[in-house]
Amino acid sequence: MIPDIRHAYNQSFSPARYQDLLKELGRISGVEPAFRVAETPVFIPRELTNRLLEAGDEILKVVTRPDIKTLTAGAIPKTFNVPGENARPQFIIIDFAVTRANDGSLTPKLIELQGFPSLFGFQQLLAAAYRRHTNVPSGLENLGKGLDDHSYRDLLRRTIVGSKPPEETILLEVLPLQQKTLIDFACTEEMLGIPVVCVSELKQSGRQLYFERQGRKRPVSRIYNRVIFEDLENMRPQLGNPIDLRQDFDVEWAPHPNWYYRISKYLLPHIHGPFAPRAWFLDEIPVLPQQLDQFVLKPLFSFAGQGVIIDPTPEDVAKISDPGNWILQEKVEYAQAVETPTGPAKCEIRLMYCWPDDAPAPILAQNLARLSKGKMIGVSYNQSQDWVGGSSSFFEY
Template sequence: MIPDIRQAFNQQFTPSRYADLLAGLTVETGVTPAFRVAETPVFVPKKLEEQLLAAGEEVIKTVRRPDLLELTEAAIPKGYLVPKENHHPQFIIVDFAVTRNEAGELVPQLIELQGFPSLFGFQEMLARQYRQYMPVPETFCTFGPGLDRAGYVDLLRRCILGTHHPSNVILLEVLPRRQKTLIDFVCTEMLLGIPVVCVTDLVQESKKLYYLKNGEKVRVQRIYNRMIFEDLATYKDELGTIVNFQHELEVEWATHPNWYYRVSKFLLPFIHGPFAPKAWFLHELPVLPQDLENYVLKPLFSFAGQGVIIDPTPAHVEKIEDPENWILQQKVEYAAAIETPTGSAKCEIRLMYCWPDDAPAPVLAQNLARLSKGKMIGVNYNRDLDWVGGSSCFFEP
C-alpha cells in the first residue's frame, strides 16, 4: 500500500525466498502451518495507521462502557454461562477491512470484534521470519506503539500468566494437535513456557483442576483459554466425560469464556462512527432495507466467517428461525489495494489488544493481516490462489 516499497518488494521477490520463509517457520517450531501464509507482508502507510488506531480506540471505548455487562446480558447463549467471570477480557481483537472512500483514499471499516485471543505467539514469529527472508524496511514495525519484542513478550506474560508460575498455567484447547492454529500454541509454549493441554487431559478434584506431567499431577491455577465452547458440543462423543465448566472451579481465566460472547458481533449495533458500517439486530428491524443487496447477514454465534450470507435476499431472511441471533450489517467493499505479480489483493487488518489484570485499559500489542483475491476474506477461502493468506502488517514509522 506504499507504492515504492511495494514495487521494490515485488521486484526482489523470488519463489526461493518464499520457500525459505515457510521452511523457517517449520524449523523454528517443528510444525508446518496448516493455513496458507502469504508471500508478502502488508506495508501500512502512516495515514492509514493513524486511522486504524483511532478506529480501534473507538471500539475499545464501547468495550469499556460501564454498563457493558448489562448491555451484553443476552449475548451468552443458554447453557454457556461460566461462573467466576472477571472484570475485563485480557484479549480483544478487532478486524477492519481496508477500503477506499469517495476521494479514493484508503480507510478502515469495522468488520468484527471478539473478546478472545488470536495468534499472539505466531504473529511475532511470522514478522521475524518476514524480516529474515524478505526485503522489509528496517524501521517498519509490527508491534503496537511504544513496544519492542521484549516489551511485547512481557505484556503477553502479564496477560497469560498473571501472578502464577508457568507450570501452573496451561493453554487449554479442544484436541489441540488437530487445530489449524497448532503452530501458534507451540509458539506460545516456546515464549512463555506454559504447556498445551487438551480438555480431555484435565483432572478435577472437588473444585481444583490438575494436568498430568511425567505421570504426576500439576495444579492448574490459570487457564489461557483457546477453546471455542461450541467445539465441546461438536466433539462431545469423541471427548467423552470432561470437566463441566459450568460448575464453579478454583481457577483463573485469560480470557474468561463469557467474554467470547460479550465482546463479539453482538456489539456491532452499538458501535458508531465513520469507520463503523451500520448494523442492526435482525429481529429489531421493522422492515428490511430495500437495497438488501448492500448488506450482509451474520450469525451471532459463529467463528471464522462460518454461516455469513454475503448476498442476502428476503427469502434468506424468511428462513431464519432465530432472528434475535443474527446481525444485518452494511456491506463493505474491500479495496484491491495490494499489487502483486499475479493481480491485486484485498486486505483485512486485525488489531490485537492485550489487557493485563493490573492495567487500566487495553494496549494495542500486535496485528494480523489476511490477503484475499476471492469473495471471502480468510485463509480457508483462498487455498488455490497465490499471494493470499495470513500475513503481518509493518507500519510506516
C-alpha cells in the same frame, strides 16, 4: 500499500526465499503451518496507520464502557454461562477491512470484533521471518507503538500468566493437535513456558483442576482459554465426556469464556461512527432494506466466517427461525489495495490488544493481516490463488 516499498518488494521477490521462509516457520516452531502464508507482508502508510489506531480507540470506548456487562447481558447463551467471570476481557481483537474513502484514500471499516485470543505467538514468529527472508525496510513496525520483542513477550506474560506460576498456567483447547492454529500454540508454549492441554486431559478434585504428565499430577491455577464452548459441547462424546467446565472452579481464566460472547458480533449494532458500517439485530428491523444485496447476514454465534450469507435475499431472511441471533450488517467494499505480481489483492487487518490485570487500558500489542483475491477473506479460502493468505502488517508510525 506504501507505493515505493511495494514496488521494490515485488521487483525483488524471490520464490526460493519465500520457500525458505515457510521452512523456517516449521523448523523453529516444530509445526508446519496448516494454513496458507502469503508471499508478502503488508506495508501500512502513516495515514492509514493513524486511521486504524483512531478506529481502534473509538471501538475500545464501547468495549470498556463501565456498563459493558449490562449492555451485553443478552449475549451469553444460558447453556454456556460460566461462573467466576472477571471484570475485563484480557484480549480484544478487532478486524478491519481496508477500503477506499470518497476521496480515494485508504480507510478502515469495522468487520468484526472478539474478546478472545488470536495468534499472538505465531504472528511474532511470522513478522521476524518476513524480516529475515524478504525486503522489509527498517523503520516499519509490526508491534504496537513503543513495543519491542522483549517488552512484547513481557506483555504477553503479564496478560496470559499474570501472577500465577507458568507451570500452573495452561493453554487449553479442544483437541489442540488437530487445530489449524497448532503452530500458534507451539509458539506460545516456547515463549511463555506454559503447556498445551486438551480439555480431555483435565481432571478435578472438588473445585481444583489438574492434569497429569509423565506420571506427575500438575495443578492448574490459570487457563489461557482457547476453547470455543460450542465446539466443546459438540465434540464431548468424541473427547470421552470430559469434565464440565461450566462449574465454579478455583481457577483464573484469561480470558473468561463469557467474554467470547460479550465482545463479539453482538456489539456491532452498538458501535457507530465513520469506521463502523451500519448494523442491526435482525429481529429489530421493522422493514428489510430494499437493496438487501448491499448487506450481509451474520449469525451471532459462529466464527471464522461460518454461516455468513454474503448476498442475502428475502427468502434467506424468511428461513431464519431465530432472528434475535442474527445481525444484518451493511456490506463493506474491500479495496484492491495490495498490488502483487499476479494481480491486486484485498486486505483485512486485525488489531490485537492485550489488557493485563495491571494495565489501566487495553494495549495494542500485535497485528494480523489477511490477503484475498476472492469473496471471502479467511485463510481457509483462496487456496488455489497465490499472494494470498495469512500475513503480517508493518506500520509506518
